[in-house]
Amino acid sequence: MDELLVRWLRLAAARVGEAREHLTDLDAAIGDGDHGINLDRGFRELVHRLDTGACPADPPSRVLEAAGRTLISTVGGASGALYGRALGRAGAALAVADGVLVATGDDPRPSREARASLAFAAAVDAVAALGRATPGEKTMLDALVPARAAFAVALASGATFADAAARAADAAEDGARATIPLLATKGRASYLGERSIGHLDPGATSSALLLRALADSVADV
C-alpha cells in the first residue's frame, strides 16, 4: 500500500495540474476563482517534498499525515484545510490501527482493503466534521460520501481493490455531476443563493478527480 499511496499522490498532482484552469473556472462561476490555482500549488509542493524526502514514502500513516500538513500549509483557503485535514485524519486512523495491531499482537496485518476502507472513511468524516456539512449542500461531500459507500459496498461484495476504487471514482463523478441543479448552502457559493443553481461544484469536481486518480493508480499495477 505504501507504494500505491505515493503513486496516487503523484498522479493526483499531475491530474490537478491538468485540471487547474477547469477547476478555477468552475470556482470563478460560484466561488472566489482560485480552487485550481490553490490545489495545484499545494500538490506541486507535495510532489517536491516527496522528491526530496521531506515527505516520507512510508509508512502510510506518516505519508498521509505529512501530505495533509503540506496541503494545509500551502494550498490556502477552505480546500487546503479540508483536503489537508482529510489526509491527516486518514493517516491518524491508520496509525491507530497500527497501534491496535501492536497491542493485540495480531498477525498478519489487515488487508490493504481493510486499511483503505478505514482511511477513506476517516477522510470523509473529517471533511464533514470540519465543514459542518452533509450531502446535498453542493460541496465535496456530494462526491465523497457516495464514493465511500460505493467503495465499501464493492469490497463487501467481493470486488477487487481495483474494482472497488473504480466504482468509488464512478460514484464520485456521478455525485459531482449531480451538484449542478443543487442550491449551495455551504461555503462561498451559498452567498449566491439561487444563482448557484446550474453550476458544477468545484470542490465536488476536484474530489472526483482525486478519486479517479486513485482508481487509475490501483489499475496501473
Next chain:
Amino acid sequence: MVSLVLIGHSSALLHALRAMIAQAAPAVPVATAGGTAAGNLGTSSPAFLDALRAGLAASGGDGVVVLFDLGSAAMALEMAVEELSPADRALVAVSDGPLVEGAVRASVEAAGGAARLQVLAAADAERRTAKLPPDWLASLDA
C-alpha cells in the same frame, strides 16, 4: 491587557483595520494574519496559529479575542486553535461579531482594562447593533 487577533483572507484589509484600531485604542496589542503563505487572498491555519501565539504572548496572561472576516476562515481557525496547548486554548475567545465594527468596539473595551469575556461580549454585541437610525431612509425621502 487582552489582545486582539484579527484573521481573514486579506493581509491588506487587516493591516488597514489595525491602523483604525490604533487610532481608537493605541495601547491594545493587535496581531493579524491574512492571506496565504504564497501572498494570495485566502486563509492559512499555520499563519493563524502564529498570530494566536503572538497575541497570547502580548496579552500577559489576559488572553485574546479573535475576530475573523468570512465564514471559511473559521475552518482554518479551528485547526489552528487545536494546535494550541489546553492552557493556551482556554485563553482564546472567538467572536461571531462583524470584523470591522467588532474589532474597533472590542479594542476600546480592552483598552479600558476589561477582561477577555467582557471584550468578547462587546465584539459580539456589534452583531445586533444597528448602524443606521430607524428613520434614516424615511428622513432621506422627506
